[in-house]
Amino acid sequence: MTITEIATELKTLKSVLIFSHNRPDGDTLGSATALRLALKKLGVRADIVCFSDIPDKLKYLSGVEFISKEPLKDFKYSAYVSVDCSTEGMFSDLYSIYEKSPLTINIDHHVSNTMYAKLNYVENTASCCEIIYSLILALGVEIDSDIADCLLTGIVTDTGAFCHSNVTDNTLYVASMLKKSGADLHKIIKLNFKNQTKQRSDLYASVISKMRYRLDGKVGILVITKSDIESAGAVDNMTEGFIDYPLTVDTVEVAISLLETSKNRYKISLRSKGKVNVNEIASLYGGGGHILASGAVLNGHLEDIIDKLCFNVEQRL
Numbered sequence: 001m002t003i004t005e006i007a008t009e010l011k012t013l014k015s016v017l018i019f020s021h022n023r024p025d026g027d028t029l030g031s032a033t034a035l036r037l038a039l040k041k042l043g044v045r046a047d048i049v050c051f052s053d054i055p056d057k058l059k060y061l062s063g064v065e066f067i068s069k070e071p072l073k074d075f076k077y078s079a080y081v082s083v084d085c086s087t088e089g090m091f092s093d094l095y096s097i098y099e100k101s102p103l104t105i106n107i108d109h110h111v112s113n114t115m116y117a118k119l120n121y122v123e124n125t126a127s128c129c130e131i132i133y134s135l136i137l138a139l140g141v142e143i144d145s146d147i148a149d150c151l152l153t154g155i156v157t158d159t160g161a162f163c164h165s166n167v168t169d170n171t172l173y174v175a176s177m178l179k180k181s182g183a184d185l186h187k188i189i190k191l192n193f194k195n196q197t198k199q200r201s202d203l204y205a206s207v208i209s210k211m212r213y214r215l216d217g218k219v220g221i222l223v224i225t226k227s228d229i230e231s232a233g234a235v236d237n238m239t240e241g242f243i244d245y246p247l248t249v250d251t252v253e254v255a256i257s258l259l260e261t262s263k264n265r266y267k268i269s270l271r272s273k274g275k276v277n278v279n280e281i282a283s284l285y286g287g288g289g290h291i292l293a294s295g296a297v298l299n300g301h302l303e304d305i306i307d308k309l310c311f312n313v314e315q316r317l
């Protein structure tokens with residue numbers, strides 16, 4: 001499938017339901033809101049669903065207020081389109097609805113994408129929004145400042161404000177074109193990276209103060225328990241970005257964060273400076289992502305999980 005073929009297909013449709021992934025980030029929501037605005041300009045009805053709550057800091061995205069948690073009961077959409085969703089699991093309970101559509105379109109940038117849809121477009125870009133940018137151009141829709149803000153949000157958030165190694169010349173080119181179309185880069189960076197609540201700051205301080213090291217400092221580990229979150233008066237979607245901290249330590253090759261989601265169940269995030277392919281490690285546990293950034297969900301005792309993951313890292317160092 002080429003992006004032009006996806007665009008041609010979308011133009012024939014009357015209505016589209018766009019799926020963002022659970023625990024949504026700037027990329028999945030930026031992709032969904034930008035695509036919705038573009039399709040509306042073509043007269044295609046477009047709605048968005050997302051299993052989880054929308055983080056407050058992303059509520060500036062145009063149209064985000066129309067996102068619902070489940071599809072309208074008695075409306076038949078021509079197609080379902082997922083953005084930034086690498087696996088069936090990223091839909092949470094919404095996958096059983098998604099898979100029932102006669103036409104499903106999967107647009108994503110994760111190398112681990114399982115190609116679960118009828119039409120799949122997966123390209124290894126820094127953000128899904130980079131792909132949606134090309135798709136909107138292929139649709140022949142002019143990018144206005146609202147669409148530009150949505151797309152630049154995904155690029156800025158998935159690249160850590162252009163700091164991660166996933167940034168390519170195309171990432172910067174697209175960002176530059178979006179700025180030209182009216183995107184407010186300063187606002188996007190400020191709202192996503194320099195505007196945390198006191199609760200998040202308190203949680204960050206307590207989690208970082210308990211950072212552990214393994215394998216002679218080559219692995220940096222953050223554990224975020226339910227009680228850490230409660231004591232800070234925080235909520236678990238505030239932990240986004242914590243994982244970047246251990247990688248700022250010079251000896252650390254791999255960062256691991258473990259977020260307790262329920263008793264003996266942890267959401268694991270993995271980041272690598274390059275020596276270790278953490279997508280391989282996440283895949284061992286039914287997760288996935290990118291070579292340098294991936295995640296999985298693991299059940300078991302905290303210390304056992306840490307031992308296992310450190311063993312997996314050690315084998316690859």
Ligand SMILES: [Mn+2]
Pocket residue numbers: 027028084109126127128158
């Ligand atoms: Mn993404």
